[in-house]
Amino acid sequence: MKTTSLGLLALGVLLLGLATPGASSLLGRFRRGRNKNGFLPPPPIPEGKERLGEQWLEQPVDHFNPTDTRIWSQKYYTNFEFYKEGGPVFLMIGGEGPASQGWMYSGSWYDNAKQLNAALFQVEHRYYGYSHPTEDMSTENLVYLSSEQALADLATFTIAMQKEMGLQDNKWIVFGGSYAGSLAAWYRLKYPHLAHGAIATSAPVDAKVDFREYFDVVRNSLATASEDCNIAIKAANEEMETLLLDAAGWGVLSERFRLCSALDATIQDDVSLLFEALADNFAYVVQYNNELGSTNIELVCGIMQxxxxxxxxxxxxxxxxxxxxxxxxxxxxxxxxxxIKAMQSSKWEENMDGGRAWVYQTCTEFGWYQSSDSEEQPFAHQFPLDFFIDMCQDVYGTNFTKELLYKGVDRTNAMYGGLHPDVTRVVFPNGSIDPWHSISILVDLGSEVHAILINGTAHCADMYSHSPEDPPELDRAREEIFNLIQKWLS
Incomplete structure (x- = not known):
């Protein structure tokens, strides 16, 4: 299988959207398994556990236009195996990927539910997975894709479940990672009467167009193995730029990096995508480190040295x-x-990876473009901010200008508060290795908004169940989160 590299967005799985876990790398979405936005593969369904039936709730296409009576069906899962009357309700918010049954039987939220007798719900995000509000994903139909609409979906869902299952008097705690972590914090902000508390893991809450800090953190995280790793990466990129100077060098690069077709370095966008893809190799490893198998910082830096x-x-x-x-x-x-051709397809069946939808959200709400503009990172400067901004117009049309992008990012921060959200009963866990932590909440914002920076861990690590290989800092973070939930419920 060949792969298309898209490393920027992300976001991005981001968690998890968890289900979806989610905030992403634009480009990384089109590299199989390499979402820098934050989408993480869910845990498998444990042996002996029954598969849950998919459930569906009717939602308005547009929550903010009462004269628009169109509806669609949103996918969700439930698990009441631990629930006892009067217990809390845990709601996992979906991000930029499909909902998964694996999370209904695993993860720290599941472990906490067992101790606290909680009911479990997981809701898939509109336009991702199988939750399709419109007949296709044309640019005209994507207008109903936004974090505001997603939060309104959650409110409609919460109220419907409260009525249908008699859960009006229970305390609801929401969970999410990456982009879905941001949604968890924003749901508590915008609908505090429905969400009693929120666990916002690896949540990028500061919308910004040029997220150049991403590769700064990648560099710093690689340096935890050795600074020589970055020195070698920088030297490799300098060798690559030398080979760009003539056609013979293009052929060398094409062969060495197993390109699907010959490189033509007169096409700057192709050069940008190539350099971004190879930088994304290291960004992927850093963002997830030990979470996705044996390919970790120590391995790649060992090779580079x-x-x-x-x-x-x-x-x-x-x-x-x-x-x-x-x-x-x-x-x-x-x-x-x-x-670009792949991203322009409006067919649902050709967009199950969530790429077209997620890139749209970055072009209209978040930015988060992981450019090479920082002087501190070692990956050369071949994928600047304009490379990503131009992509919005190339995919969605001429109306998606730089001005529209900057206004959208400003609007997002105005709506939600950026790095200073006016919330209570929210905890923001982040890993120090994870590049997304640089645009999340890293210090307590008063007595009821807690930040937990987990030394040596990567993206959304605290969302998984305990493993014997976990560092003590990660176990302490999970315990602190559990204690906060207990406090909120008491």
Whole structure:
């Protein structure tokens, strides 16, 4: 299977949207399994557990136009195995990916539900997975895709479940990771009468167009292995830029990095996508580190520092080979026009990875473009901010201008408060390795808004159940979160 690289967005799984976990890398969405936005693969359904039936709730297409009576069906799951009358209700918010039954039987929220006799709900986000509000994903129909509409879906869902199941007097605690973590905090902000508290894991709450800090954190996280790792990465990128100077060098790059077709370096967008894709190899490893298998910071930095493997470019090539093989990819797609064509498809069946929907949200609400504009990162400067901004127009049309993007980002921060949300009973866990922590809440905002920075962990790590390999800091964070939930419920 060949892969198209899209590393920017993200967001991004982001968690998890968890289900979806979610905030993303634009480009990373189109590399199989490499979502820098934050979408994480859900845990498997444990042996012996029954598969849950999918359930559906009718929702308005547009919550903010009472004369629009169109409806659609939103997917959700329920699990009452631990629930006792009067117990709390835990609601996992879906992000930029499909809802998954694995989360209904696993994760720290599941472990907490067992101790607190909580009911469990998981709701899929509109336009992701199988929750389709419109007949297709045309640009005209994507107007109903926004965080505001998603929060209104959650409010409608909460009220419906309260009435249908007699849960009006129970305290509802919402959970989410990455983009869905932001939604958890914003749901508590906008609908405090429905959400009693929120766990906003790895939540990027500060919308910004140029998220150049992302690769700064990638650099700093790689340096936890050795600064020599970054020195070698920088040298490899300098070798690549030298090879861009003539057609013979283009051929060398095409062969070394297993490109799906020959590189033509006169097409700057193709060059940008190639450099971003190779930087994304390291961003993917850093963002998830030990969470997604054996490919971690120690491994890739060990390769980059191993002079027996050849030049820095030889070692850079080896990291790419390992990741292509890990995901079963026969080649790396670097052509910008191929990426744009894939993202322009409005068919639901061609958008199950969530890429078109997520990129739309970045172009209208969040930005979060992980550019190479910082002077501190080692990945050269071939994918600047304008590369991502231009993509909005190329995918969705000429109306998606830079001005529209900046206004959308300003509006998002005005609605939700950016790094200073006016909320109570919210906890923001983040991992110090995770690049997304740099636009989340890292210090307590008073006595009822807590920040937990977990040293040495990556994206959404606290959402998973305890593992014997977990560092003590991660277990302490889970315990602190549990104690806060208990306090909120008492």
């Amino acid at each position: 191993d002079e027996s493997l050849g030049t820095p470019l030889d070692r850079y090539q080896e990291v790419n080979r390992i990741l292509l093989n890990e995901f079963g990819e026969t080649c790396l797609e670097h052509r910008y026009d191929v990426m």
